Amino acid sequence: MVRVETPLSYIAKRWTPSVKxxxxxxxxxxxxxxxxxxxxxxxxxxxxxxxxxxxPKCTDESLFATPEQGLHGAIEFGNRMLxxxxxxxxxxxxxxxxxxxxxxxxLTRLAWSQFWLxxxxxxxxxxxxxxxxxxxxVAGHFLLANCLLTVAVITWVRIGEGDGPRRPRAxxxxxxxxxxxxxxxxxxxxxxxxxxxxxKHAGDSSDVPRMPWDWTVAAHVHAIAAWVVCVLxxxxxxxxxxxxxxxxxxxxxxxxxxxxxxxxAIGYVQYFSDVPEILVGLHMLGSGLxxxxxxxxxLSLRERPQTPAAVPAPAAGQRPEHAPVA
Numbered sequence: 001m002v003r004v005e006t007p008l009s010y011i012a013k014r015w016t017p018s019v020k021x022x023x024x025x026x027x028x029x030x031x032x033x034x035x036x037x038x039x040x041x042x043x044x045x046x047x048x049x050x051x052x053x054x055x056p057k058c059t060d061e062s063l064f065a066t067p068e069q070g071l072h073g074a075i076e077f078g079n080r081m082l083x084x085x086x087x088x089x090x091x092x093x094x095x096x097x098x099x100x101x102x103x104x105x106x107l108t109r110l111a112w113s114q115f116w117l118x119x120x121x122x123x124x125x126x127x128x129x130x131x132x133x134x135x136x137x138v139a140g141h142f143l144l145a146n147c148l149l150t151v152a153v154i155t156w157v158r159i160g161e162g163d164g165p166r167r168p169r170a171x172x173x174x175x176x177x178x179x180x181x182x183x184x185x186x187x188x189x190x191x192x193x194x195x196x197x198x199x200k201h202a203g204d205s206s207d208v209p210r211m212p213w214d215w216t217v218a219a220h221v222h223a224i225a226a227w228v229v230c231v232l233x234x235x236x237x238x239x240x241x242x243x244x245x246x247x248x249x250x251x252x253x254x255x256x257x258x259x260x261x262x263x264x265a266i267g268y269v270q271y272f273s274d275v276p277e278i279l280v281g282l283h284m285l286g287s288g289l290x291x292x293x294x295x296x297x298x299l300s301l302r303e304r305p306q307t308p309a310a311v312p313a314p315a316a317g318q319r320p321e322h323a324p325v326a
Contacts, residue, residue, distance in 0.1 A: 012099040019160060025089075025096035026156035029114060032089040033149045034288040036082050040145070041284040043079045044196075045277040049133045049203030051076030055126030083122055090114045093155060104163060110155045117148040133208045135197030142193055146291060153295045162306030170245050170301050177239060178298045181232045181256075185294045188225040189287060194218040200275050219271055226267065230260050236297070249300040256293040263290055 017025070043049055051065070051072035052058035058065045058077050065077035090111070097104070097111040121144045128137040168175060198215040202208035211218075237253040263286035270279035 008095065008098045011095055012103070015099050016101045017096050017099055019100075022093075022096040022100055022159045023156060025092045026111070026152065026159050028089040029086075029093045030149065030152045030156050030292065032082075032086045033145065033152050034285070034292075036079070036086050037142070037145050037149070037288050038281060038285050039079050039082055040141070041281055043076055044133075044138070044203035045201050045280055046072070046075055047201075047203065047205045048072040048075035049138075049208075050129065050206065052080070052129065055129045080125075083118065087115070087118055090118055090152075093152075097155065097159065100159075106163065107155065107158055110151060110158060114148060114151050114155065117144065117151060121145055121148065133203045135202075135209060135211045138203065139190075139193035139197055142196075143190065146189060146288075149288060149291060150295060153292055154299070157296065157299045158304075161304040164305040166302045166304055168302050169249060170240065171243055174236070174239050174243060174245070175301050177232065177236050178301050181229065181236060182294055182298055184225065184229045184232060185291065188222065188229055189291065191218070191222040191225050192287060195222050201277065201280060223267065226260075226264055230257075230264065233257050233260055246300075249297070252293070252297040252300045256290070256297050259286065259290045259293045262286060 043051070048071070051069055051074070053069075054060060057063045058069070058073065058080075065073035094108070094111040094115065097107045100107065121141060124137060124141045124144060128134065128141050131137050194211060194213070195215055195218045197211035198213050198218050199210075200215070202210060233253070233256050237250075237257055240250045240253050263283065266279055266283050266286055270276065270283060273279065
């Protein structure tokens with residue numbers, strides 16, 4: 001049976017990227033994911049969420065934004081176009097992961113899962129437009145973007161590792177603490193969508209449905225979750241020093257603390273200054289950076305060495321290369 005060659009296998013046969021090049025490709029997907037999260041927030045903060053009347057076209061008659069839709073249409077359509085830039089970054093990561101030698105199927109699957117997450121989130125974005133910016137679909141759109149960010153970060157880190165069995169780099173209680181930080185950070189991000197879904201920036205100047213609770217109460221609950229994450233992060237920073245963890249792992253804990261402090265400061269300032277758009281946008285950027293820091297900390301607590309290359313058995317009648325001479 002003749003095996004059909006795909007474009008990816010064709011490229012992989014003729015190009016072998018260095019690990020550094022492949023990591024840059026994966027990092028481009030991480031950066032573009034954060035960028036599109038922030039620009040998606042900008043669409044909402046400028047009241048351009050319904051700048052395009054429908055999806056996948058911008059109007060019933062036009063695929064593109066029209067002059068009649070003004071600035072709001074241009075902003076919403078521009079954010080849609082950024083999906084293609086994100087797809088290109090993810091495509092580069094897929095090609096680079098597939099072309100590494102030896103072939104690493106798990107890594108290729110990770111890269112491909114980013115593509116399907118992008119496509120799925122594009123559909124949810126369209127449903128959000130059809131639903132008139134329903135806050136629950138808006139929240140789902142944001143949370144799925146964070147799922148994409150999770151996979152992109154894992155791919156980025158995994159490219160620099162081997163495929164050997166995982167080996168812990170810290171005692172089990174410390175690793176459990178890292179998982180506690182992950183879990184509470186997920187809750188923190190999810191609670192952030194309840195503030196957005198009930199708050200002032202609905203995404204459009206028309207009447208947009210909101211989540212059925214007071215946004216100030218949601219903000220207080222969100223702040224409590226943030227303090228829990230901060231306490232756990234401080235505990236992790238101290239624990240890693242007590243157990244004399246590797247320097248790069250301690251650096252990841254430090255990075256997380258720095259991001260949390262900056263994110264907390266922005267959060268309190270925006271709350272007490274009537275939630276200005278620019279600070280909300282910075283807070284969304286901080287959310288992405290915080291999640292990257294959380295994932296990098298978790299992944300730094302284990303290592304995966306390179307799998308030793310298999311030594312081919314000598315052919316019949318052939319003396320092994322290092323066999324002693326009689």
